Amino acid sequence: MRVVLKTRPREKPRIPIEAEEIIPQNFLRKDDITVYYGNKERSLEDLFFVTIEGPAVSPDQVEVVLTGETGMIKRVGEYMNAGRIIIEGDIGMHCGNFMSAGEIVIRGNADAWLGREMRGGRILCEGNAGHYCAAGYRGEKRGMRGGTVEVKGNAGDFTAEYLSGGEVIIHGNCGDLPGVEMRGGTLVVGGDCARPCGNMTGGTCMVFGKARQFLPTFRSNGSQEVEYAGKRYRMNTFRGDVANRGKGTLMVRA
Amino acid sequence: MAGILIKNAFVIDPISGIKGEVMDIAINKGKIVEEAPPGSEIIDAAGCLTLPGGIDSHSHVCGTKVNFGRYMSPEDMRAGRTARKGVMHVTSGYSVPTTFGNSYRYSTMGYTTILEGAMAPLEARHTHEEFTATPHQDMLANTLFDGNWSIMEAVQEKDTRRAAAVVAWVLAAAKGFAIKLTNPGGTEAWGWGEDVHSVHDPVPKFGVTPAEIISTMIRANELLNLPHSVHLHCNNLGVPGNYQTTLDTIELAPDLNRERQSLYLTHVQFHSYGGSTWRDICSKSEDITRAVNNRPQVVMDMGQIMFGRTTTMTADGPMEFKLYMLHHNKWSNHDVELETGSGIIPVYYGRKSLVNCVMWSIGLELALLTRNPWQCLLSTDSPNGAPFVKYPEIIALLMSRRLRENERRMIDPRTEHFVPLFAIERELDWYEIAVMTRAAQAKALGITRIGKGYLAPGAEADVAIFSIRPDQVDPSVDYQQVMAGFSRTRYTIKRGRIVARDGEVVVEGANSTIWTKAIVPDAYDMSLDPEFRKKFEQYYTVRMSNYPVQDVYLPRGVRIETEAQL
Numbered sequence: 001m002r003v004v005l006k007t008r009p010r011e012k013p014r015i016p017i018e019a020e021e022i023i024p025q026n027f028l029r030k031d032d033i034t035v036y037y038g039n040k041e042r043s044l045e046d047l048f049f050v051t052i053e054g055p056a057v058s059p060d061q062v063e064v065v066l067t068g069e070t071g072m073i074k075r076v077g078e079y080m081n082a083g084r085i086i087i088e089g090d091i092g093m094h095c096g097n098f099m100s101a102g103e104i105v106i107r108g109n110a111d112a113w114l115g116r117e118m119r120g121g122r123i124l125c126e127g128n129a130g131h132y133c134a135a136g137y138r139g140e141k142r143g144m145r146g147g148t149v150e151v152k153g154n155a156g157d158f159t160a161e162y163l164s165g166g167e168v169i170i171h172g173n174c175g176d177l178p179g180v181e182m183r184g185g186t187l188v189v190g191g192d193c194a195r196p197c198g199n200m201t202g203g204t205c206m207v208f209g210k211a212r213q214f215l216p217t218f219r220s221n222g223s224q225e226v227e228y229a230g231k232r233y234r235m236n237t238f239r240g241d242v243a244n245r246g247k248g249t250l251m252v253r254a
Numbered sequence: 255m256a257g258i259l260i261k262n263a264f265v266i267d268p269i270s271g272i273k274g275e276v277m278d279i280a281i282n283k284g285k286i287v288e289e290a291p292p293g294s295e296i297i298d299a300a301g302c303l304t305l306p307g308g309i310d311s312h313s314h315v316c317g318t319k320v321n322f323g324r325y326m327s328p329e330d331m332r333a334g335r336t337a338r339k340g341v342m343h344v345t346s347g348y349s350v351p352t353t354f355g356n357s358y359r360y361s362t363m364g365y366t367t368i369l370e371g372a373m374a375p376l377e378a379r380h381t382h383e384e385f386t387a388t389p390h391q392d393m394l395a396n397t398l399f400d401g402n403w404s405i406m407e408a409v410q411e412k413d414t415r416r417a418a419a420v421v422a423w424v425l426a427a428a429k430g431f432a433i434k435l436t437n438p439g440g441t442e443a444w445g446w447g448e449d450v451h452s453v454h455d456p457v458p459k460f461g462v463t464p465a466e467i468i469s470t471m472i473r474a475n476e477l478l479n480l481p482h483s484v485h486l487h488c489n490n491l492g493v494p495g496n497y498q499t500t501l502d503t504i505e506l507a508p509d510l511n512r513e514r515q516s517l518y519l520t521h522v523q524f525h526s527y528g529g530s531t532w533r534d535i536c537s538k539s540e541d542i543t544r545a546v547n548n549r550p551q552v553v554m555d556m557g558q559i560m561f562g563r564t565t566t567m568t569a570d571g572p573m574e575f576k577l578y579m580l581h582h583n584k585w586s587n588h589d590v591e592l593e594t595g596s597g598i599i600p601v602y603y604g605r606k607s608l609v610n611c612v613m614w615s616i617g618l619e620l621a622l623l624t625r626n627p628w629q630c631l632l633s634t635d636s637p638n639g640a641p642f643v644k645y646p647e648i649i650a651l652l653m654s655r656r657l658r659e660n661e662r663r664m665i666d667p668r669t670e671h672f673v674p675l676f677a678i679e680r681e682l683d684w685y686e687i688a689v690m691t692r693a694a695q696a697k698a699l700g701i702t703r704i705g706k707g708y709l710a711p712g713a714e715a716d717v718a719i720f721s722i723r724p725d726q727v728d729p730s731v732d733y734q735q736v737m738a739g740f741s742r743t744r745y746t747i748k749r750g751r752i753v754a755r756d757g758e759v760v761v762e763g764a765n766s767t768i769w770t771k772a773i774v775p776d777a778y779d780m781s782l783d784p785e786f787r788k789k790f791e792q793y794y795t796v797r798m799s800n801y802p803v804q805d806v807y808l809p810r811g812v813r814i815e816t817e818a819q820l
Contacts, residue, residue: 139329141583 001056003027005048007068010037016092017047020075024062024083024102027052059083060102066091071111077104080121093130096123099147112156113137118166120147131156131175134168144168144185160187163203171229179205182248188228200241200248208233211252217243218250226251257282257294258750260717263304264724266685268693269708273685274724276301281715284750288711297745301723305688306709307366307716307748309695312485312520312555313636314567315356316370316384316393318377319596322586323350323565323637327600330565342759349564349600349637353387357763359643361390361754364718364743367706369394369699371485371520371635372436372569374590375402375428376796382429382767382807389763390746390753392706392812394699396485397430398569398594399471401442403793404786406460409470415778415820418474422772422818423780425480427802429769429811432482432699433475436569437489438467441595449572450489453502464489468506472517476510478772479816481700483511483553485518488525491573497538500525501545509551514700521557521635523617535612537673539619547625553698554624555633558617558648559610560640563602568638571595592793603640608672611665615673621652622680627689628697645691646740652682652690653729653736681730701768704812715750718743766810772818 005022018036021044026033033044044050048068056062059082066076071090078097087095090108100119109127115134133155136143143162154172164183173191182200189196192209197218208228218240226235235251258281266274280290314320324331324347333348334355345355360368368388373381373395385393399405399421408417421433439457440450446458453465468486475484488503490496500522507517519525528538546552568574571587574597578585586598603610617639624630632649636642651657655678662669662676670676682690696707705714722739729736742757753761780786781798790798805811 137329137332139327139332141329 001027001062002053003062003064004051004053005044005064005066007048007070008046010047010069013069014072017073018075019073020078020097022064022066022073022076022085023078023080024064024085025059025081027062027064028056028059071108077102080104090127096121099123109153110151114151115144115147115149117142118144118147118149120166122147123149125149125151125153128153128172129155129159129170131158132161133159133170134163135159135161142183154191159189160185163187173209179203190228196252197248197250198241199244199246200250201244201246202248204249204251206235206251208253214252215241217241221249223254224251257287257290258297258715258747258752259290259294260297260299260304260719262301263299263719264301265304265709266688267306267709268685268689269306269696269702270710272709279304279709279717281717281747281750284715285705286709286711286713286715297719299719299744301725302744303684303720303722303724303739305364305718305720306692306696306707306713307718307746308360308364309367309369309692309699309701309707310360310365310633310636310642311369311518311631311695311699312371312633313368313642314371314638315368315636316353316388317373317381319372319567319569319588319598320350321380321384322588323567323598324352326584326586326598327565330563330600333563340758340760341762349641350567353384354389357388357390358754358759361746361748361759361763362742362757363643363645363740364720364746365391366716366718366746366748367392367394367701369396369431371396372398372434372596373428373430374398374569374594374596375424375430376590376593376801378428378430378803379807382803385765385767386807386809389765390748390759392766392768394431394701394768395429396432396434397425397428398434398436399424400435400438400440400467400569401445401594403592404789405467405471406442406457406462409462409466410460412470414470414473415477417470418477418818418820419774419778419780419783420786421471421474422478422774422778425769426771429767429803429808431769432480432485433471434485434487435468435471436487436594437491437573438471438486439464440489441569441571444572444575444595445589452499453489453506465502465506468503472506472508472510476516477820478774478818480770480772481703481814481816482698483515483518485520487520487568487570491524491568491570492527492577494527494529494531494535497526497528497541500542504542504545504549504552507549507552509549511551514697515553516551517553518698519552519554521633521638522554522620523557523559523613523639524635526616526620527612532609535609535672537612537616537619537675539616539623540674543620543623543630546629550626550629553629553631553694554620555631555635556617556620556648557633557635558621558639559603559613560634560644560647561603561605561610561614562640563600564637564640565598565600566638567596567598569594569596571597573597574599577601591795605665608666608668611669612672614665615669615675618648618651618658619673619675619678621682621690622675622678627682627686628694630690631694631698632687632690643741646737649687649691649740650729650733650736653687654731654733655679655681656730657733684724684729704768704814715747717745717747719745719747764810766812767808768812768814769808770814770816772816774818774820778818778820
């Protein structure tokens with residue numbers, strides 16, 4: 001089944017749409033999907049042109065395509081556990097919250113909290129991601145626990161904060177403090193970043209660009225070769241964050 | 255406001271000596287009366303359990319430290335959200351909910367009066383502001399005196415009368431209700447990076463011991479004829495082997511008051527540990543309850559912990575630091591100049607942790623081993639042991655041995671080697687639960703004089719009607735019904751008005767704040783004392799004239815005046 005949701009022209013396009021109901025499994029079971037436009041609850045048809053093609057017997061056969069002015073739509077794919085969502089343009093905050101399986105592909109940019117506290121599945125963002133990509137929400141002690149987040153462009157500050165499992169790959173640059181408070185999992189930064197992995201206690205982080213303002217609380221642990229994007233790189237390896245009795249591994253290109 | 259007539263209520267009212275009778279209750283103009291006026295609303299209680307409005311004698315619901323708990327735990331604020339509905343505001347939070355969250359949840363459980371466990375006098379305004387936003391309960395504030403410098407100096411000079419005079423002035427200034435001592439001396443020592451480890455350890459700089467502070471304050475309290483006794487959080491909270499400190503403290507309590515206890519010990523569960531390290535921690539509830547059983551002048555509350563996530567907050571700064579060193583999670587520490595301090599950390603009590611299982615058992619043992627239910631009150635020191643919404647579960651555990659046995663299978667199997675809980679056969683009855691949740695609180699706080707805690711004519715019309723029919727429910731078997739019954743009332747009536755019905759709040763509410771003013775002779779009026787004034791202006795960062803809480807902060811203040819014997 002292929003569900004195409006094209007946004008209708010809105011009078012006030014800056015008002016966010018909260019759309020946690022847009023997940024593949026809902027299109028199989030429910031026909032009264034509602035979303036919030038500002039503080040008003042609206043039916044899906046009020047805000048989108050909906051076209052549904054083909055049958056499906058299980059949620060993994062459902063593909064949802066979002067097109068049009070999608071940059072202010074929040075929480076798409078929250079608690080998603082199967083199927084596929086393709087976003088043709090940009091997407092708002094909290095895309096893929098808590099998702100446990102399935103796939104989300106974003107052709108444009110993603111706003112903050114992409115893949116927040118995600119448990120499994122795969123997110124691919126072909127543009128840039130905002131702050132707190134693949135992180136834990138305010139106060140949470142465990143961020144992303146499983147699955148994969150891949151960003152082709154850059155990501156903002158606090159990427160993969162509290163990462164405890166799974167893999168986060170940022171091909172471009174990261175902002176300040178990527179992998180801060182990391183507990184497990186793998187973070188790969190293809191470009192530059194600043195102050196990586198403060199307070200990390202576990203997991204592995206690899207930085208293939210420059211790591212600016214490198215924190216002094218990491219202990220050098222030799223060097224090793226690592227393959228990234230088809231090439232082999234020699235990496236300086238560090239253990240830390242020793243300020244927090246951490247046993248994480250941080251590698252920076254030599 | 256027309257009256258209300260509650261018909262066929264199964265009433266338990268321990269203070270009036272009613273131990274379960276089917277009778278009618280008439281309410282008019284906010285009071286219980288003999289006969290309802292014509293045209294009264296009639297509620298058919300149909301044999302359901304009807305009790306005086308619940309009173310929580312130790313809970314942390316309002317004030318700076320609670321608020322700090324709120325904003326350091328955004329994850330907790332996401333945990334208990336309810337949407338706006340009718341007159342109900344939106345609420346959020348589980349262990350440290352918003353003020354309306356606290357108020358609504360207490361109200362639907364039948365609670366109409368709450369005592370805030372610790373208010374720093376310097377920060378009293380904030381507490382009073384939050385009190386007015388807790389509209390369904392009458393509020394009282396325990397005022398912290400544990401590290402008050404003027405008190406310490408008075409104790410140093412062994413001048414009980416001066417200590418009493420300081421208490422009188424501060425209570426009236428902060429609009430507080432009673433004296434709270436939190437780790438007396440220890441919080442002050444924490445200001446110097448230290449702690450006290452027994453009641454005979456001297457406090458740095460002042461050289462006084464906790465024992466001296468406690469004894470002086472008990473006597474000062476009686477000199478002022480305050481309604482409540484000294485409300486004490488003992489030294490060494492949460493330290494294995496601390497039961498000895500607690501026993502030493504109980505030894506200090508003289509019997510000075512015929513109407514109520516002379517010393518109220520709060521959250522005693524946290525103070526009844528044997529052993530010497532976390533590995534061999536064991537229950538000493540038998541020793542503690544033996545001491546309490548022999549001393550009618552002492553009343554305690556349980557401080558039960560329940561498994562799950564919560565936030566601990568106390569004026570006991572050093573203890574919170576020790577907890578922080580165990581958990582390495584977020585921690586907040588706070589100093590209140592010349593008065594006290596506080597600390598806050600979030601915790602998780604788990605069934606897999608032997609220490610937590612022992613703590614859980616101790617709380618229940620205290621309630622079950624104390625012979626007189628008037629001496630052991632039900633509390634969780636909310637939210638330190640568990641949020642107060644767990645009270646129904648605790649009631650069920652106390653009333654059903656079978657439930658305790660079920661729980662035993664789920665907790666760490668080693669627990670039974672460290673605690674006597676599972677050998678205790680006692681199951682509390684409805685009357686004892688009524689005592690432990692309202693009557694004993696009213697008596698211990700001394701607020702029966704303003705009509706709290708009973709249902710005889712003349713009392714405040716605070717009534718809780720539960721959907722439990724005591725003639726049909728056997729609490730030792732039907733514990734699920736007990737839990738469900740106590741978690742939401744059919745009706746909660748506050749000052750003659752129905753405020754909650756079937757778990758839903760139906761009116762906006764307007765509460766009052768109860769505070770005490772002891773009338774002292776001019777010679778003991780601290781605002782006229784030159785030395786006190788001088789030190790105040792010298793050391794405080796606020797002026798003495800700006801320190802007292804103005805009446806505007808208490809839109810519906812109820813003042814209890816007492817005549818001091820100075």
